[in-house]
Amino acid sequence: MTQPQTLAIENLCICARREGQDIQLVRELSLTLERGEILALVGGSGSGKSMTCAGAQDVLPPGVYRRAGRVLVDGSDVAPKSLRGRTVATVLQNPRSAFNPLRTIFDHAREVRRVARADAAEDRAATIAALSDTGLDEPERALALYPFEMSGGMLQRAMIALALLSGAPFLFADEPTTDLDLVVQARILDLLEGLVANRGLGILLVSHDMGVVARLATRVAVMQEGQVVEEGSVERIFSAPQHAVTRELVAAHLALYAGESA
Numbered sequence: 001m002t003q004p005q006t007l008a009i010e011n012l013c014i015c016a017r018r019e020g021q022d023i024q025l026v027r028e029l030s031l032t033l034e035r036g037e038i039l040a041l042v043g044g045s046g047s048g049k050s051m052t053c054a055g056a057q058d059v060l061p062p063g064v065y066r067r068a069g070r071v072l073v074d075g076s077d078v079a080p081k082s083l084r085g086r087t088v089a090t091v092l093q094n095p096r097s098a099f100n101p102l103r104t105i106f107d108h109a110r111e112v113r114r115v116a117r118a119d120a121a122e123d124r125a126a127t128i129a130a131l132s133d134t135g136l137d138e139p140e141r142a143l144a145l146y147p148f149e150m151s152g153g154m155l156q157r158a159m160i161a162l163a164l165l166s167g168a169p170f171l172f173a174d175e176p177t178t179d180l181d182l183v184v185q186a187r188i189l190d191l192l193e194g195l196v197a198n199r200g201l202g203i204l205l206v207s208h209d210m211g212v213v214a215r216l217a218t219r220v221a222v223m224q225e226g227q228v229v230e231e232g233s234v235e236r237i238f239s240a241p242q243h244a245v246t247r248e249l250v251a252a253h254l255a256l257y258a259g260e261s262a
């Protein structure tokens with residue numbers, strides 16, 4: 001089966017019901033993600049980045065709903081919830097909260113492979129291979145570990161391994177390095193970069209860290225109040241930002257960078 005090359009979100013509108021009124025959290029948002037690229041979604045806190053990722057897969061929190069919008073894979077309409085774990089894998093900010101504390105890493109891996117309809121007889125070998133691909137030490141031993149027995153960096157690698165096991169061609173990575181120390185952060189970024197280069201994954205990277213964006217992204221989409229206000233290549237966004245929000249984000253990054261190198 002050939003893998004899809006393009007994932008498009010069109011005209012996504014997400015609302016929350018508050019005191020009998022609809023509040024728009026994401027407004028007419030459209031984005032296209034290609035295999036082999038990292039599209040960074042940036043913007044201030046509350047601008048709608050996480051809701052966009054959740055809404056595109058219909059995994060919205062209670063009280064929040066998708067009022068409009070469609071998702072297309074290689075130009076064909078698909079049901080957003082059908083993307084989960086098959087076309088799109090997700091890596092979240094706090095890996096500890098994403099794992100079931102009562103289940104081992106292998107239990108999680110088996111569940112991912114079940115959703116991906118993979119051959120159960122190969123679960124163990126495939127899981128060891130995926131854990132090893134993420135650079136986790138002693139992958140065989142990691143199979144039997146519970147989340148509380150692992151560090152944040154190990155868990156983030158395990159979460160990325162689960163994403164690989166799903167075989168999904170696209171990855172939504174929502175602040176994947178925010179809770180990690182700088183050394184582990186750099187290793188996880190290297191790992192994500194490698195997955196794009198070696199496996200041709202397409203990554204939607206949600207980040208508030210413009211340093212991470214400058215290092216990893218191919219393109220950047222900037223959000224404000226639920227809308228994409230600017231989109232362009234990473235070079236153009238940093239060299240000639242057009243929108244006030246983009247200019248602010250770039251200026252804040254450059255000020256920090258100047259401070260660090262002083």
Ligand SMILES: Nc1ncnc2c1ncn2[C@@H]1O[C@H](COP(=O)(O)OP(=O)(O)OP(=O)(O)O)[C@@H](O)[C@H]1O
Nearest residue numbers: 016025044045046047048049050051052061063064
């Ligand atoms: N469970 C919820 N119910 C209703 N509104 C919510 C809920 N969670 C978030 N929101 C609102 O949705 C809007 C978008 O939030 P979202 O989490 O997508 O922002 P974000 O850009 O990812 O921010 P951050 O960088 O802080 O994670 C915000 O106004 C937020 O207050």
